[in-house]
Amino acid sequence: MLAFTSNEHIHLISQSMTTGVASPMSLRTEAAPAPTQTEQRKIPARFIYFFGSFGGILFGYDIGVMTGALPFLTKDWGLTGNAAAIGWITSSLMLGAIFGGAMSGQLADKLGRRRSILVAAIIFAVASLALGVSPHGSLAYMIVMRVVLGLAVGAASALVPAYMAEMAPAGVRGRLSGLNQTMIVSGMLLSYIVAWFLQHLPTTWAWRSMLAVAAVPAVILFLGVLKLPESPRFLVRNGQEGMARAVLGMIRKPEQVEPELREIQQAIQAETNAQQSTSWATLLNPRYRYLLIAGVGVAAFQQFQGANAIFYYIPLIVEQASGKEASSALMWPIIQGVILVLGSLLFMAIADRFNRRTLLTLGGSVMGISFILPAVIAKIAPDANPMLIVVFLSIYVAFYSFTWAPLTWVLVGEVFPLIIRGRAAGMASSFNWIGSFAVGLLFPIMTAHMPQAAVFAIFGAICIAGVLFVRTCVPETKGRSLEEIEAAGSR
Numbered sequence: 001m002l003a004f005t006s007n008e009h010i011h012l013i014s015q016s017m018t019t020g021v022a023s024p025m026s027l028r029t030e031a032a033p034a035p036t037q038t039e040q041r042k043i044p045a046r047f048i049y050f051f052g053s054f055g056g057i058l059f060g061y062d063i064g065v066m067t068g069a070l071p072f073l074t075k076d077w078g079l080t081g082n083a084a085a086i087g088w089i090t091s092s093l094m095l096g097a098i099f100g101g102a103m104s105g106q107l108a109d110k111l112g113r114r115r116s117i118l119v120a121a122i123i124f125a126v127a128s129l130a131l132g133v134s135p136h137g138s139l140a141y142m143i144v145m146r147v148v149l150g151l152a153v154g155a156a157s158a159l160v161p162a163y164m165a166e167m168a169p170a171g172v173r174g175r176l177s178g179l180n181q182t183m184i185v186s187g188m189l190l191s192y193i194v195a196w197f198l199q200h201l202p203t204t205w206a207w208r209s210m211l212a213v214a215a216v217p218a219v220i221l222f223l224g225v226l227k228l229p230e231s232p233r234f235l236v237r238n239g240q241e242g243m244a245r246a247v248l249g250m251i252r253k254p255e256q257v258e259p260e261l262r263e264i265q266q267a268i269q270a271e272t273n274a275q276q277s278t279s280w281a282t283l284l285n286p287r288y289r290y291l292l293i294a295g296v297g298v299a300a301f302q303q304f305q306g307a308n309a310i311f312y313y314i315p316l317i318v319e320q321a322s323g324k325e326a327s328s329a330l331m332w333p334i335i336q337g338v339i340l341v342l343g344s345l346l347f348m349a350i351a352d353r354f355n356r357r358t359l360l361t362l363g364g365s366v367m368g369i370s371f372i373l374p375a376v377i378a379k380i381a382p383d384a385n386p387m388l389i390v391v392f393l394s395i396y397v398a399f400y401s402f403t404w405a406p407l408t409w410v411l412v413g414e415v416f417p418l419i420i421r422g423r424a425a426g427m428a429s430s431f432n433w434i435g436s437f438a439v440g441l442l443f444p445i446m447t448a449h450m451p452q453a454a455v456f457a458i459f460g461a462i463c464i465a466g467v468l469f470v471r472t473c474v475p476e477t478k479g480r481s482l483e484e485i486e487a488a489g490s491r
Helices: 010-018 045-076 083-111 113-132 139-167 176-198 203-212 215-226 232-237 241-251 254-276 280-284 286-304 307-322 331-350 356-380 388-402 404-415 418-449 452-473 482-490
Strands: none
Touching: 045 083, 045 113, 045 139, 045 176, 045 203, 045 215, 045 307, 045 331, 083 113, 083 139, 083 232, 083 307, 083 418, 113 139, 113 203, 113 215, 139 176, 139 232, 176 203, 176 331, 176 404, 232 241, 232 254, 241 254, 280 286, 280 418, 286 307, 286 404, 286 418, 286 452, 307 331, 307 388, 307 418, 307 452, 331 388, 331 404, 356 388, 356 404, 356 452, 388 404, 388 452, 404 418, 418 452
């Protein structure tokens, strides 16, 4: 996704930080035991960010790995022409992610952020190895194991950014969305590069190796997070202020510990009060309905615009355009991955210089034109080079990478008031994963029954609809308070 997805990222940070409270927290701070020498040790910020980043890389790798593996799997299992099987194998990961993301909040509140990430890393490693030894021709086994892997993908997309946000100093939290996005697309690029190097193995070993190699970064993530402490926010939420103070002493300057501890306590008390006074019906309150539609709509459009059709199926797209085997087109995913990484870096440089709606309008307009023009050219000049469509897809990826991909989650993180943030962010995440699942499943079926250019023209129309939605239904959130955003919606 760049649902990645589903990052899922600022909105999932909010969801993980506000879902499920065992009991209202008192603002009283309990006396803390004298910290031991171990508790006083400092953990370098780079260490935390490195392994937080590894979570994004792992997430991106598992999102992108099927792009390189699918051509070899299709050939090995004789699935050429079986569009439904190809769609289910690819999209089953997102099906699992829908449920993994939904369960992550409850898991994190019960086990803690750190332990939940460790559980997700174990599932990542086991499911990746299990996919690498899939029984030949067993579609059911492949789909079930991809769903299991998707559970970890969906959970990690929420848990890792949430943990990083809770461990990071307030001054750098705003940059975490762009950093996490960069790491996710870097993970995708890594999967494409691994596929490139493994493509010369025998067909059955090529795709099996690509899928199994995902266990390596999962083990690295597990070993790294194993050395990290629990989030202070989780500890305070569960009445362990003394331990939270000790952890803050490990990651903050001494003079910052007590003020931040009080801020955490006050924030949790405010969230508790908000949750006790709200329900699902609150989302339909006229005061918040406009904002709910805006946030959920943008999250849904991000996926239904068809980006994942490119990321999952670019070798098959090139095969249909060029007539060459998809397994010989593995350079194209690398090109797309490089564009994604450069675009995410560009976003980090310009994110605070332009209005959210301006960037979404620019990106959606160019994306829509890039999808529609190949169909127009094919109609006017039937003899035009069919590879022209791949050039336009690259333009689409370039603009998507620094607009809709990261900005969706920035806007979702800003648009929801505290009183509905947990539920509304969870709903936005669910619609995003549903869109990712639908595109992954339906794209090969659609291209089996109509020209590729026509399929992308449909996605182009959805991009243009997304722009109209942004212009008419989405408030500007950059530099505005929640009160100003709510007031804009009530007018």
